[in-house]
Amino acid sequence: MSADESHFDPDSCGGNAAPYVLGALTDDENEAFRGHLESCSVCREEVAALQVVAAALPAAAPQLSAPPQLKRRVMASVREDARRRSAHGADELAQDRRAPGQVPARRWRAGALARLQWRPNLAVATFAAAVIALAVVAFASGGGAGTRVSRATVLPRGASASLSVSDGHAQLNILDMPQAAPGRVYELWLKRSASAQPQPTDALFTVARDGAASVGVPGGVSGVSEVLVTSEPLGGSRVPTLPALIVARVA
Amino acid sequence: MMPMFKPLRSGGDSSAAGLSVLADEELMQLVYRGQAAAFEVIYDRHADAAFSLAYRMCGQRALAEDVVQEGFLSLWRSGARYDRGRGSVRTWVLGIVHNRAIDALRRRTVRERGRISDEGIEERLAAPERTDVEVGRRDEAREVRDALEQLPDEQSRVIELAYFGGLTHVEIATMLDAPVGTIKGRMRLGLAKMRMTLGDPAEVVQ
Numbered sequence: 001m002s003a004d005e006s007h008f009d010p011d012s013c014g015g016n017a018a019p020y021v022l023g024a025l026t027d028d029e030n031e032a033f034r035g036h037l038e039s040c041s042v043c044r045e046e047v048a049a050l051q052v053v054a055a056a057l058p059a060a061a062p063q064l065s066a067p068p069q070l071k072r073r074v075m076a077s078v079r080e081d082a083r084r085r086s087a088h089g090a091d092e093l094a095q096d097r098r099a100p101g102q103v104p105a106r107r108w109r110a111g112a113l114a115r116l117q118w119r120p121n122l123a124v125a126t127f128a129a130a131v132i133a134l135a136v137v138a139f140a141s142g143g144g145a146g147t148r149v150s151r152a153t154v155l156p157r158g159a160s161a162s163l164s165v166s167d168g169h170a171q172l173n174i175l176d177m178p179q180a181a182p183g184r185v186y187e188l189w190l191k192r193s194a195s196a197q198p199q200p201t202d203a204l205f206t207v208a209r210d211g212a213a214s215v216g217v218p219g220g221v222s223g224v225s226e227v228l229v230t231s232e233p234l235g236g237s238r239v240p241t242l243p244a245l246i247v248a249r250v251a
Numbered sequence: 252m253m254p255m256f257k258p259l260r261s262g263g264d265s266s267a268a269g270l271s272v273l274a275d276e277e278l279m280q281l282v283y284r285g286q287a288a289a290f291e292v293i294y295d296r297h298a299d300a301a302f303s304l305a306y307r308m309c310g311q312r313a314l315a316e317d318v319v320q321e322g323f324l325s326l327w328r329s330g331a332r333y334d335r336g337r338g339s340v341r342t343w344v345l346g347i348v349h350n351r352a353i354d355a356l357r358r359r360t361v362r363e364r365g366r367i368s369d370e371g372i373e374e375r376l377a378a379p380e381r382t383d384v385e386v387g388r389r390d391e392a393r394e395v396r397d398a399l400e401q402l403p404d405e406q407s408r409v410i411e412l413a414y415f416g417g418l419t420h421v422e423i424a425t426m427l428d429a430p431v432g433t434i435k436g437r438m439r440l441g442l443a444k445m446r447m448t449l450g451d452p453a454e455v456v457q
């Protein structure tokens with residue numbers, strides 16, 4: 001330990017500022033420190049002083065060119081979103097652009113995910129009916145040449161998802177999905193035929209506060225008939241432990 | 252929080268050429284209104300930096316691409332959250348990508364940690380120095396790297412493990428077999444020294 005370090009009291013006010021700006025607090029500590037910042041001018045000044053350095057750190061990474069196919073995928077999703085919003089009018093745009101934290105709490109309380117965990121049999125029946133009722137495939141004219149977009153069947157009420165396939169890459173775009181329950185994470189599965197067991201992937205994910213997520217399908221969808229999402233314990237599972245919440249049929 | 256934008260003048264040129272002359276902050280106003288073309292200009296300006304950061308953190312091209320994609324789509328869907336009072340669009344974009352990469356790193360499973368990294372990708376994807384702006388950024392990046400390398404090893408290491416490795420201070424303390432307080436102290440001292448070396452880093456990288 002250097003002489004400088006021996007004079008540093010990590011428990012004093014400001015002690016968490018450096019790990020905070022570096023993203024090195026745990027989720028709980030981060031939340032608590034954000035609350036603390038609202039009432040502590042000492043910590044606010046410390047964060048402001050160190051934040052400018054943290055903001056410069058990305059420049060220390062070797063500078064690379066983003067792959068061109070990445071832009072094609074991002075813009076295909078953006079144009080699909082723009083088209084959907086345009087089709088549904090300004091109300092949906094306003095809903096999608098709601099302030100953070102405004103709707104998720106309401107959706108969580110009303111969301112189907114909580115009910116699913118209490119009554120899985122009912123959920124399976126509801127979901128099976130939904131699968132039969134809905135399988136929409138759209139070809140995205142503005143999503144770039146060769147981009148196919150399939151609307152997925154989604155169990156949680158109010159949520160939606162679509163599968164975009166372009167240049168051999170596939171991504172699942174999810175909106176208004178409830179947060180995974182505590183201790184659980186969403187896992188992506190691939191099904192290669194109607195009778196085959198779903199195969200696990202490395203894609204474990206959570207959704208943003210507004211319920212959105214974009215998940216790349218590992219390895220693409222060649223030979224895949226369905227892309228599924230289930231809620232699994234942290235770390236993922238080898239076999240689904242709950243019925244699928246999202247089913248996207250590959251067009 | 253409502254977006255803090257000045258109203259854009261009406262009748263503006265929304266063509267790609269017209270948009271390209273607008274400042275990031277003006278473009279964000281159009282992104283907020285759902286203009287995909289404005290978003291595309293923002294993407295073109297910052298995707299290389301975002302991908303560079305994501306790849307440095309993730310070490311795998313596919314994962315880095317997913318992180319950047321998630322980050323930019325999050326930006327597109329939450330344009331209202333950009334607050335120019337808190338820094339430039341570039342800083343905001345890179346902050347989003349950094350957070351997404353940390354999430355990706357922390358939810359890795361044991362079976363993912365054994366993956367082989369894409370060694371040598373830097374050479375294949377190295378960004379060409381095409382414009383004066385890019386040459387300037389390359390010089391500025393060198394200054395930041397030099398400032399980081401000038402730190403005592405124990406300070407640069409905790410900063411790199413935290414910022415680029417996505418590790419928490421507790422994980423770093425365990426890894427280095429040092430008290431948590433010592434790790435926090437090294438982080439703070441290292442950042443403070445870099446600030447002195449760089450002057451005002453916010454001006455260096457914008």
